Amino acid sequence: MAQGDVTLGSLEDIPADLWEECSACHQLLYSREFEAALWVCSKCGYHKRLTVEQRLATVADEGSVQELFADLPLADPLRFPEYHEKLEQARQKTGMDEAVWTGLVSIGGHRVGMGIMDLAFIGGSMGWVVGEKVTLLIERCVEERRGVVMFCASGGARMQESLVALMQMPKTCAAVGQMNQARLPYITVLTDPTYGGVTASFAFLGDVILAEKGAAMGFAGPRVIQITKMKIAPEVQTAEFQYEHGMIDLLVGREQVRDTLVDLLEWLVPHPVDRQSSGSGVSVG
Amino acid sequence: MPKTEQRSQPQATRDPWEIVQLARDPQRPYTLDYVNRIFERFVELHGDRRCGDDGAMVVGMGFLEDQPVAVVGQQKGRTASERRERNFGMARPEGYRKALRMMEMAARFERPLVTLIDTPGADCLEDSEGRGISEAIACNQRAMFALPVPIVSVVIGEGGSGGAIGIGVGDRVYMQENTYYSVIMPEACAAILWRDPSQSVRAAEALKLSPGDAMRLGLIDGIIAEPGGGAQADYDGAANLVRTQIVGALEELRPLAPEELKRSRYQKFREMGKPE
Numbered sequence: 103m104a105q106g107d108v109t110l111g112s113l114e115d116i117p118a119d120l121w122e123e124c125s126a127c128h129q130l131l132y133s134r135e136f137e138a139a140l141w142v143c144s145k146c147g148y149h150k151r152l153t154v155e156q157r158l159a160t161v162a163d164e165g166s167v168q169e170l171f172a173d174l175p176l177a178d179p180l181r182f183p184e185y186h187e188k189l190e191q192a193r194q195k196t197g198m199d200e201a202v203w204t205g206l207v208s209i210g211g212h213r214v215g216m217g218i219m220d221l222a223f224i225g226g227s228m229g230w231v232v233g234e235k236v237t238l239l240i241e242r243c244v245e246e247r248r249g250v251v252m253f254c255a256s257g258g259a260r261m262q263e264s265l266v267a268l269m270q271m272p273k274t275c276a277a278v279g280q281m282n283q284a285r286l287p288y289i290t291v292l293t294d295p296t297y298g299g300v301t302a303s304f305a306f307l308g309d310v311i312l313a314e315k316g317a318a319m320g321f322a323g324p325r326v327i328q329i330t331k332m333k334i335a336p337e338v339q340t341a342e343f344q345y346e347h348g349m350i351d352l353l354v355g356r357e358q359v360r361d362t363l364v365d366l367l368e369w370l371v372p373h374p375v376d377r378q379s380s381g382s383g384v385s386v387g
Numbered sequence: 388m389p390k391t392e393q394r395s396q397p398q399a400t401r402d403p404w405e406i407v408q409l410a411r412d413p414q415r416p417y418t419l420d421y422v423n424r425i426f427e428r429f430v431e432l433h434g435d436r437r438c439g440d441d442g443a444m445v446v447g448m449g450f451l452e453d454q455p456v457a458v459v460g461q462q463k464g465r466t467a468s469e470r471r472e473r474n475f476g477m478a479r480p481e482g483y484r485k486a487l488r489m490m491e492m493a494a495r496f497e498r499p500l501v502t503l504i505d506t507p508g509a510d511c512l513e514d515s516e517g518r519g520i521s522e523a524i525a526c527n528q529r530a531m532f533a534l535p536v537p538i539v540s541v542v543i544g545e546g547g548s549g550g551a552i553g554i555g556v557g558d559r560v561y562m563q564e565n566t567y568y569s570v571i572m573p574e575a576c577a578a579i580l581w582r583d584p585s586q587s588v589r590a591a592e593a594l595k596l597s598p599g600d601a602m603r604l605g606l607i608d609g610i611i612a613e614p615g616g617g618a619q620a621d622y623d624g625a626a627n628l629v630r631t632q633i634v635g636a637l638e639e640l641r642p643l644a645p646e647e648l649k650r651s652r653y654q655k656f657r658e659m660g661k662p663e
Contacts, residue, residue, distance in 0.1 A: 179604060179660050180595045230660040237657070259548070259570045261580065264594045265606050266660035268548060268570040272556045273656045275528035282529075299570070301521035302509075302549040307529060321520045321549070322511035326571070329578040338513045347517040 124148055140356045149314045149356050151294055154203040154218045157253055161360045162216075166208035171238045172199045177230040182262035188224065196222045200231040201256070204239040206248070210364035212371055215243035215250040219300070225257030228299055232260075233270025236304060240277040240288075249287035249371055251363060254305040258298020258323050271303035278307045287370035291359060292341060292350070297323040306349070310366055312359065313341035313350045401565070403591040403600075407573060409565035410544050411507075414619040416626065417476075418445050418460035418503045421543060424626035425633070426451055426458060435484035438518065443474040443510070444482030444554075446489035451501075452634060457493035459486045459554050460503030463544070476545070477510040483523035483553050487530055499537040499637055502554040507572065509550030524553035531556035532652060535645030539636045541611065541629055542566045542598075543618075558652050559636040560606075562598035563629065564613045568606075569596035606659055608636075 121130050126148035136143075140160050141150040152160070158167055176193075178186050193199065201223035207216045217236055219226045236252070243250050259267040281288045290308035292301075295318035302321060305311075313319070320339035327334050337343060344350045354362055401409070409415070422429055426449030434440045445462045448455065463476035478486075486502075493500045509520055531538060531554075540557030546568030562568060571579075573594060577586035595601070598610040611632045614624035640648065 175662050177660070177662050179662070180593065182593050183589075230662070234661075261571050261576050261594075263660070264570045264596065265568055265601055266604065268552055268568075269606060269656060269659040271525075271549065271552050272528045272532070273659070275525055276532040276653050276656060279529045279532050299549060302524040302553075303528065304525070306519070306522040306525045320511070320516055321509065321524075325579045326575050327511075329575050329584075332512065334512060334516070338516050343516065347519070349519045349522060 125150065142356050147316065147355075149294060149316055151221050151255065153222070154198065154220055157218045158207065160356060161209055161251075161363065162207040163209065163211065166213075167205060168207070169203065169205040170242065171204050171235045174199065174231050174234060177263065177266075179230060179263055179266045182264075185262040188262070192223045196220060198223050200235065201226045201228070202232045202235050204235045209251070209360065209367060212249070212364070212367040214248050214367065215239045217250070217252040219253060219255040221255050221257070221295075224260065226255045226300075227257050227260035227267070228270050228303075229260035229263035229267045230270065233267075233273050236270075236274050237277040240274075240281055244280050244284045244286060247284070247286060247372070249289065249367060250281065252288070252290045252304060252308070253293055254290055254296045254300055255293045256296055256298070256300035256305075257325075258300060267299065271299050274304040275307060278304055282309075285372060287367065287372075289363065289366055289370075291354075291363075292319055292344075293317050295319060295324075297321070298326075309370065310352075311350050312352050312354050312362065313344065314359070315341060315353050315355050317341040319344060401597075402588075403567070403594070403597050404573070404588045406565055406597050407567050407591055409617055409619075410567045412617075412619050413463075413465055415544055415565075416618050416622045417465075418462045418505055418543065420622055421503060421626050421629060422447070422449065422458055422460065424623060425449075425630040426456065427453075429458065432489065433485070435481045435488065437481070437484060439481040441474070441479045441482030441485060442472045443476055443478040443506070444486055446485055448498075451630075451637070454637075455496075455498045456637075457489050457498050457500045458503070459489050459500065460543075461506040461550070461554070463505060474510055476506045477508060478506060478550060478553070479510045479515045480518040480520050480523040483509070483520075483527050486554050487523075487527050490527070490530055490534055493536050494534050497536055499539070499640070500534065501633055502538065502540045502557065504540060504542045504546050504551045504555055504568075505544035506547045506550040507545050508547035509553060521549075524549050527553045528556055532649065532656075535649065537637055537640035537643070537648060538652070539633050539640070541633065542568050542607075543629070546596075547572070556652070556656065558640055558648060558655070559608045561609045561611050561632055561636075562601060562607050563611045563618060563625070564598060565617050566598060567591075567596040568598075568601055569594050604660070 429449035464473035618625035
């Protein structure tokens, strides 16, 4: 497996999409093998940050994906300097409408609501649209009596929407409360990295909270820590620290995420009639 | 929804940066200064029944016009030792869980809840991370939506982000005239967005953190005037104005049935920030 002997010089001669560099240890990885390993580095074990498409490929039953709520308007409630342009650029760059994807998917035959956040869209930060999509998804699932699985990845609340962004925290917490009252399962998966307003709202309210191994997480984001010169050791802001302190139910490697979700849903999903049989098994790589 | 805006005088036009400075003025009345002036026979309660007490969060039982109310608020200190004891108003998980105890007691004994917000932000150092500061703040928000009693929240100084909203889910939310409410401190915003802390003044403007802006954005229900010269110049006068607003809000809310209260609280936060 060692590709350490490949030099950058020789890389220029081969198609770029054949190889991918691990962003943690800089090991060059053969793309097809990297994908088959669900984008976990074979050398250092780093779990690469995934696009929505990649995340869906790792957990959703084939052909089961239905996107919802992708047509909300761009929100710039404060008319914050340079923000509208930033939103437009993020849309072009990522092809996403906002920092969270929402929809319905089947996992091992269980039809559930799913949210997937993407760091590539303004740091996965939560403004009105993200809060609204998460809330709409949960409200829809309460209505249809489905569970929700939320893949979290976020720099926190979005600065450019300030107080409006902050108010997405209570809004999403309230929505989770509706799920709890309806006795429907709500599972969160914290992925690298999850910070700030997202941790202090819907991320840490899961009936069951999973975290991918090695994921960075914490209440204060790294930039804020840096600027305010607070003394917080890097190892504090990790999934492992949160797990050791009882804040997370399970630390999982990415290859276990889907099977773990299936087991949890088997236990949690209230009525057998809610189950839909559809194709099982994930095709990845 | 009735918007009650009370003022004893026209608001001086202060720029946002000036408001931030006033909100942080160490001579401003803090939570206990208000509590002792607004509520009769206040009994402070201590401890989260799990691991500790938190001086940055004050909770207790008091009476307002002979009606029993539950009170929760962040507390800052003035002297060096008080500041340490109060952790500069930055509450830890123990503080939020103590607040949750008070909220649950308010629900059980059917007493309205008043929360006073004054924090630069929640504590986020190692101990707080290890005891679940994010979880504590998230749980409080969720719990506040389930409270079957009226909730009135007042920003009396700094409305610092998640630390503030952890006790800030009110049926009525007010800000005093010289206070701010923001997702991030303007200094940090400037440093992150423009890599230049000297742009703090510009950040304070861009963040729309003043009471007037929060009102225009439909995020609060009213602005409570301060005595001439500001709250720091007249504690009794400032407390009277806050008290009047709380009494008025509770009068409006008291007739509402618990289900109606919870439903409209959900709707209120559900609608915030919705594009026109």
